[in-house]
Amino acid sequence: MIELRKQVERIVRPLRASSHRKNRMREELLVHLGELYEQERAAHPDNESAALATALERFGDPAALRAELQATVPAVERGLTLPIPFLGPMKRFTRQPGETTLDFIRRTAVWATLINALVWLLFVLFCATFLRQARANDASSGGILTLIGVYVVMFPLLTYGPQLLCERTWFEWQKRVGAVGAARTRAMGRAAVFLSALLVVYGAFTALFLMLLSRAITYPLVNNFWFWTIVLIAGAAGLPFGLLQIRAVQSWERWDGLVIDESSRVPRAA
């Protein structure tokens, strides 16, 4: 029940603790709250809201529980999870609760592209000012500029595209739960296709980067054995990264994406 998860999130989200510890707390508190709610449902079969309010009341005030839980987090861990003031603006680049994946991608891709383009322009100006006379006939400056330019254009696609693929993989994998027969096979097949596409994206990005790099440093790389080895390794290395991303999507769906009011008030029992 989403209200129970929201209550757990009100308690756990503001804690200064590792995400591993927070996820453990979330799971445990949710199990207890779920049992509590079922008990109250049995006592109030005709009044779901009264059952919910009583269950939340019995569980305790979120602010008080949060303070008790925070005291159990080791000091070192609390210190490591202190908010860093100058990283505050970076929060704009993280996904906000309630934000859809597409909205998040659209928003962050625009910002990321603008910032990258600015860096690229500064680099162009630097090259034009300081390197023009010294390296007038050198093709490498142009190659590097092309490399960075292509990176700027590809950045949103290569950074956020995998996120979409991860989300699709997770959703399809989720669909298999409860599905039977052909529907289950279809869902698992689709999840496998999205995961494979994710690996291809990682491999393709590495290949493109290496090809552009080889042009910049004028080295014939494409027919090189090591080129394909690196591309294949990059694709395979994308697997654990992709799985981590899928796990992040899972956590987002269950916890971090929940829109909660930050107040700790518990609704009054009817």
Add this chain to the structure above:
Amino acid sequence: MTPIEGEQLRGHLSSLILATLEAGTAHGWEIWTRLEAAGDGALRLKEGSLYPALYRLEQEGLIAARWESQTSGRRGPRRRIYRLTRKGRRRLAAARGEWRQFVSVIGGLLGGVT
């Protein structure tokens, strides 16, 4: 029965948890139901407060925990199963001794309790 609540209960919560786990392994909800049954409805504690106490006991090595390997045919989040450690048993025995001494001394002073 007069309810036992607040700091009066909180001060003994750790020992009570250790005592419930002496009967066998249990997850959080089960520990709570054992406490409630043993307390005959007199224990008044916000149930969420059980978990900070469990985490403290685990950090002290008095109890150990593991995730339930499967969800026993039910859907939903996994349960974490707690068990008493050897150190926890020693602590429980010490707590019982302290409690008996407390009841004996204070009971003697107040009178009526032997």
